[in-house]
Amino acid sequence: MERLAETKASRKGEDPEKGQRKLRIEELKLTEKSHEEVILGSLLCKVYLAGDVEVEVLRGTNLIVEKGEFTVVSGASGSGKTTLLNIIGGIDKPTSGKVVVFGEDLSVEDEDFLAAFRCSNIGFVFQSYNLVSTLTVAENVGFPMEWIGRPVDHIEKRVQELIAMVGLSSRSEHFPFQLSGGEQQRVAFARALANNPPLLLVDEPTGNLDRKTSSKIIDMLQMLKDDGKTIVVATHDEGILKLADQKLCLEEGKLVNLDD
Ligand SMILES: Nc1ncnc2c1ncn2[C@@H]1O[C@H](COP(=O)(O)OP(=O)(O)OP(=O)(O)O)[C@@H](O)[C@H]1O
């Protein structure tokens, strides 16, 4: 715990020797259950194999996200932002290194565990929305609740609440192809919030949107931040960067803290 405190002090710029944040979480006991840290990533590497070609995306990077913290990850296209979010969300595994989320080491868990863990703990808003094209708006939003066996009356009430929250009540019986990109993005947010997860991973939520629609998404992120959610967003949007408690940038496979 001493090292943990040392690292946290260092992250807050309180280290008198260094005077800057230094992530040294490779020295931490990552299997230890923690109440403060929601995400601990240690020496994360990801290498994709495309045919004979190895694409080295993450090169031994570290990450700490504390409870209630709003973290922004920026970086050039192809730098690995989506890859990192997928690893944090248990959708993909690191080639090496550890990722511990709410005290669970996701790098060693099997797909059944990960699917159940994600459904209750993590809301994922994908870069390409990933709505199910054969389901209506209401069915898309209700799906994560059905998956964990919530009663039908609870699902119906919550679906209506969530769809109203994102301003799409009049569209609940429509299919994704009948919606604009911004509307699909809002459905993706509603679905991500279905089981009221404490952690939200949001991939370029305003990447394809006009300024007015973007500002609605930013207001929603502000509200979720005020609500105490832990949020990691991959983005370059200045409006979202203003909400950040921690600003990171992926450069050559490693996260650099932009506040250092
Ligand atoms: N399944 C895969 N197989 C091979 N290479 C992949 C695979 N998935 C991603 N990559 C490569 O990994 C690198 C990082 O991709 P990633 O999607 O994480 O980048 P990104 O930072 O999210 O980019 P963008 O800003 O364009 O969304 C890219 O070079 C990409 O081509």
Ligand SMILES: [Mg+2]
């Ligand atoms: Mg991406």
